[in-house]
Amino acid sequence: MPIYKAPVEDVSFLLNDVFQIDRYDNLPGFSDASADVREAILGEAAKLAEEVLQPLNRTGDLEGCTRHDDGRVSTPKGFKEAFKQVAEGGWLGLSAPAEYGGQGLPVTLSQVVTEFLSSANMAFSMYGGLTMGAAAALLVHGKPEQKKMFLPKMVAGEWTGTMNLTEPQCGTDLGLLRTKAVKQADGSYKITGTKIFISSGEHDLADNIIHLVLARIEGAPSGIKGVSLFVVPKILVNADGSLGARNGVTCGSIEHKMGIHGNSTCVMNYDGATGWLIGEENKGMQGMFVMMNEARLGVAVQGLAQSEVAYQNAAAYARDRLQGRALSGAKAPDKPADPIIVHPDVRRTLLTIRAFNEAARAMVVWTALKSDVAHRSSDPKDRQEADDHMGLMTPIMKGVMTDVGFSNAVLAQQMYGGHGYIAEHGMEQFVRDARIAMLYEGANGIQALDLVGRKLPRDGGRAVMAFFGEVAGFAKEHGADEAMKPFVAPLGTALGHLQQATTWLMQNAMMKPDNAGAAATDYMQLFGLVTFAYMWARMAKVTQDKIAGSGATPYLTTKLVTGRFFMERMLPETALHLARIQTGCATTMELAAEAF
Template identity: 85%
Template sequence: MPSYKAPLEDVGFLLNEVFQFDRCNNLHGFSNASIDVREAILGQAAKLSEQVLQPLNRVGDLEGCKRNDDGSVTTPTGFKAAYKQVADGGWLGLSAPTEFGGQGLPVTLSQIVAEFQVSANMALSSYGSLTMAATAALVVHGRPEQKAMFLPKMVSGEWTGTMNLTEPHCGTDLGLLRTKAVPQGDGSYKISGTKIFITAGEHDLADNIIHLVLARIEGAPAGIKGVSLFVVPKVMVNDDGSLGERNGVLCGSIEHKMGIHGNATCVMNYDGATGWLIGEENKGMQVMFVMMNEARLGVAVQGLAQSEVAYQNAAAYAKTRLQGRSLTGPKSPEKPADPIMVHPDVRRTLLTIRAFNEAARAVVVWTALKSDVAHRSDNPKERQAADDHLGLMTPVLKGVLTESGFANAVLAQQIFGGHGYIAEWGMEQFVRDARIAMIYEGANGIQALDLVRRKLPRDGGRAAMAFFGEVAAFAKEHDADEAMTPYVAPLSNALGHLEQATTWLMNNAMAEPDNAGAGATDYMQLFGLTAFAYMWAKMAKVAQDNIASSGATPYLTAKLVTGRFFMERMLPETALHLARIQTGADTTMELRAEAF
């Protein structure tokens, strides 16, 4: 059976040493998250994830969710009690505003807790993560009466939330949606239509489910410019906050899917359901993007989380599985064979996963801190710079972390040989669960195109130029430090490749947009590798300084070696991505459709 331990030491290193969390105490909520408070919170989050959520991961996979004849859904054994512990512990409201019952703590802590919970049980954690995303949209765009009615109980976890976008005939192109909203004259609307792939659309974990639904008001313009967003509760809420009659929304079926069986992915039928407009008419996508950006960062964390738990189990297996002898002679002569950890290819595989995990975690923390600055700083310039960073990095994080997270789950499965293909070891579940993260909340190809076509040129390329400048400044600052050469020289080389790719796209994608489409995924991966390299260089510098001042520890020594492995064995892929980008779209687009 698989196991999981939250990476508390690595998280502490990032928060306290690399990013110096306490320097942000001028931001709202940070002064309430001192190092002692942080350690207590994250320690409890680790216990909850390891002892309550993780043991139910395989249970949820085996049992799945059951739709009953009345349209209700029963979640797997133990899920309801575990969710109650999550809600009662205040984990869903950790960073929610205090005026709605939240604790107002930094989003950075919520993202770290999310990694722990997803590693432990991706299916169960999704019920809460969609609620937090829906909460974020209502906080920003909800009307006062909507906030008062829904937010306190969503923040407490008494009620959960969803996002309803996709329809049977349209996914990414939401301008094609057909769900309609008919004004009722009293400020409400009647919502009718069918939504599919709705995560946590129906379940037995909470008394009410607050659906955020994209629909088109009668007479609205065609396309995406005529889409509005509505809040539609599963059960109507009386003026005193008590629950009233059932609304006209029902789970038509549960999707039979590859993974995350413990999460109810539903077809939702809206039959004259009562809903209320969020924000302005025909501006639904602006509101939904708040929720989608929250969700995309959450999905990026899912990629990291599945990679982390898969790595932990593969590394533990490699230390105990006896198979063959070391190429340099027996390392355990008293045993019939050596542990497979002695084999270079096994170590290559494990280091590949580990080097990704530690860099990805650093990028997540870095970006989460930017999110806190964007929403909590009193300095307009700081807020703008942080918001620029979020806009640029969100598609990179979603695309790269989920792509590599799935690939790493497969690599970890390979360590087990035939046992990795057998369900009882848990590795094949990690592979199946990780796969969806590449698809939902905007498939990765769409993320790459969004990065190249929208995020790069926005505001004259201001966000990208800021990123390039920050990385270049770091490299220049440490260029003369001989101990940093193994990290800084490859970082500078990767940055050069990224800048070359950016220039090529600027010169070749305006006149021929297919060049952007053909190179988008490679550009996203190139960007991600460069960001990882920057994180590794920053971590290496802190590790070296700590060793110089306090002496080496196993953790710090391993950090430096893993960073060198990334620079030597993984970062050279930036040259490959650059070469692919510069080939353009000619060959990609040459064949007629009939030839496929």
């Protein structure tokens, strides 16, 4: 059976030592998250993930969700009780505003807890994750009466939330949607249409489900400029907050899908359902983007989470599985064979996964702190810089972390040989579950196009230039430090590759847009590698300082070796991505469509 242990020590190292979270105590909510409080939260979150959610992961995958004839959906055995435990523990509202029943703690803490829960049980964690994404959209764009009616119950986990975008004929191009909204005399709307791929669309975990639905008001402009956002509860809510009649929204079916079987991915039918406008007419994407950006960061964490749990199981298996002898001579002469951990290629595979996991986790914490600054700082300049960072890094995190997370799940499966293909070891589930993260909340090719087409040129390139300046400044500051040269020198080379790629795009994409399209995915991956390298350089500096101050520990020694492996064996791929980018789009676009 699969195992999982939350990486509490690594998270504590990042929060306390690398990013020094206590420096942010001037921001609202941070002073409440003292070192003792953080330790308690991480410990309890680890216990919840390891003891409650992880045991339900395989059984939930095997059982899946069941749709009944009346449209109701039952979740797998144990999910309802586990969700109640999550809700009553205040985990959904960890960083939600106190005025709506949340604890108001930093988003940074929520993000690391999200990793634990998603590693333990990705399908289950989606119910809560989507709820808080919907709550975020309501918080920013909802009317006061909407916030008062829905947010306290959602934060408490008594009600859950969803996002309803996709239709059979439109996914990324939401301007093609056909769901219509007809305004009523009382100011409400009647919503009619069909939505597909709706995660957590119907279930038995909560008393009500609050759907956020994109629809087109009668007479609205065509395309994306005519799309509005509505809040459509499964059960209508009376003026006193009690539940009333069932609304005209039902689950038509549950999608038959590759993974995340424990999450109810539904076809949702809206048949004159009553809904209320969120924000302004025809400005629905503003509200939906709040939720989509929250979801994209959550999905990035899912990529890391599946990579982490797959790694833990593969490493444990490699220490125990006996096959062959070490090339340098037997390491376990008292046994019929050596454990496969002695073989260089096994170690290469495991270190490849681990080096990504630790860099990606650092990137999550770094970016989560920027989110807190963007939403909580009173300094306009700090808020702007943090918002720039979030805009630039969101497509990189979503695209790169889910691409690599899936690849790493496959690598971890490979460690088991044929046993990895057999269900009871759990590795094939990690592969199946990880695959969806590359697809939903904007497929990764779209993330790459968003990065190249929108985020790079935004505000005259202000965000990317700030990133270049920060990384170059770090490299210059520590370039003369002999101990840091194994980290700083490769970082400088990789940053140079990214700057060359950026310059090439500036010179070649405007005149020939297909150059940007052909380069986008390689550019996104290149950017991700440089960011991970920067994370590793920062972690290495702190690690070396701690060793110099209080001596080496197994954790610190392992950290440095893993970081050097990344710099030596993984970061050189930046040259490959640069070479691909600079070839342009000629061969990519040369063939006629009929030739494919």
